[in-house]
Amino acid sequence: MKESPTVFVLSDSLGETAELVVKAAAAQFNAGGVNIRKFGFIQSRSAVDKVLREANDKHGILVYTLVKPELREYAREQAALSGIASVDILGPMLEALTVVNPSEPRFEPGLMHRLDADYFKRVEAVEFAVKCDDGKDLLSLPFADVVIIGVSRTSKTPVSLYLAQRAYKAANVPLVPELPPPPEIFKVPAQKVVGLSLSPEKLAKVRKQRLRSMGMDENTSYADLGRILAELEYAEKIFRQIGCSIIDVTDKAVEETALNVLETIERRST
Numbered sequence: 001m002k003e004s005p006t007v008f009v010l011s012d013s014l015g016e017t018a019e020l021v022v023k024a025a026a027a028q029f030n031a032g033g034v035n036i037r038k039f040g041f042i043q044s045r046s047a048v049d050k051v052l053r054e055a056n057d058k059h060g061i062l063v064y065t066l067v068k069p070e071l072r073e074y075a076r077e078q079a080a081l082s083g084i085a086s087v088d089i090l091g092p093m094l095e096a097l098t099v100v101n102p103s104e105p106r107f108e109p110g111l112m113h114r115l116d117a118d119y120f121k122r123v124e125a126v127e128f129a130v131k132c133d134d135g136k137d138l139l140s141l142p143f144a145d146v147v148i149i150g151v152s153r154t155s156k157t158p159v160s161l162y163l164a165q166r167a168y169k170a171a172n173v174p175l176v177p178e179l180p181p182p183p184e185i186f187k188v189p190a191q192k193v194v195g196l197s198l199s200p201e202k203l204a205k206v207r208k209q210r211l212r213s214m215g216m217d218e219n220t221s222y223a224d225l226g227r228i229l230a231e232l233e234y235a236e237k238i239f240r241q242i243g244c245s246i247i248d249v250t251d252k253a254v255e256e257t258a259l260n261v262l263e264t265i266e267r268r269s270t
Contacts, residue, residue: 008055009038010048010064010075012109018065018089042066043109048075055084062086067094067109121167129164132171133157138184141171146265147188148172149238150196151231152222153206155249155257159196162258177234186242191268193244194261195235200228202250 007026009018015038026034037060039051048071055062062079064086066072072091079086094105131137132144134157141147145168148156156172163170173185185193198206207223221227239246245264249257 004033004035006035006037006055006058006060008051008058008060008062009036010042010051010062010066011038011040012042012066012068012071013040015040015065018063021089022063041109042071045071045074048078052078052082052084055079056082060084064088065090067105067107069107118167122165125164125167125169126161128169129160129171132169133160135173135182137171138173138182141173141184141188143169144171144188144192145169146171146261147185147193148196148261149175149185149193149235149242149244150198151175151203151228151235153203153210154196154198155254156196158254159258159261162254163261166258166262168262175231175235175238177231181238190243191245192265193242194264195239195242195244195246196257197232197235197239197246197248199248199250200225200232203228203232 007022009015009022011018019036019038022034022036037054039047042048042051052062052075054060062075062084064072064075066075066088067090072088076086076088076091098105128140128144132140146163148160148170149172150156152174156174160170160172173182175181204223204225207228208218211218211220211223236246245268247257247260247264252260
């Protein structure tokens with residue numbers, strides 16, 4: 001069988017951008033994939049030369065994302081002198097942007113990953129929200145930016161996940177009359193705790209819809225108005241004990257509730 005071609009990816013950062021482009025192009029060939037050799041954090045001509053020698057021995061292709069113009073030009077020239085096919089992925093885009101952008105490029109390797117710090121912060125917040133959903137990880141409550149409490153079906157989980165998309169670490173804990181509230185929620189500063197409430201009639205309707213969607217009988221105590229009134233009374237008692245803010249989520253979209261939560265904790269923290 002014919003050996004798959006080798007593509008040498010050269011980058012002054014991680015090399016992920018070039019690797020993704022190579023994989024996207026290789027996917028168009030039904031005959032098979034390619035071998036990718038990735039060399040990151042290239043900062044010198046000698047490092048470029050080392051990769052070029054290996055690419056020449058393997059009759060490979062050079063693909064590079066080098067920010068510094070002098071290093072990028074050196075890679076292009078040396079690849080041409082060695083007869084190695086090369087593709088500059090970043091250079092043409094930088095040149096095109098220079099034409100229309102009034103500011104000068106900074107030519108600093110790794111800037112994209114530094115700018116992506118917010119992205120990784122959001123990922124961490126989402127993982128935290130999932131881990132701390134429905135009171136599953138009470139030991140992590142001290143690390144939360146906000147702890148949302150309330151009875152079942154008051155939008156605790158969707159609000160927590162929405163806040164996580166905004167990079168806030170949100171935990172939520174259900175309140176059930178038959179169970180004592182976990183002592184951990186009383187150790188969280190009151191300004192970080194938000195109680196969600198809902199009108200009894202709306203909550204009964206929401207719970208019935210939930211039961212129907214699960215193929216269950218909607219005429220159970222879970223959706224019974226008397227039971228719901230007792231749950232809401234119990235929750236309000238816990239809210240008062242903690243001294244937390246309370247938000248009525250009746251007829252509010254998840255986004256609106258989440259913004260109200262943010263406004264509340266930011267106001268109380270000042």
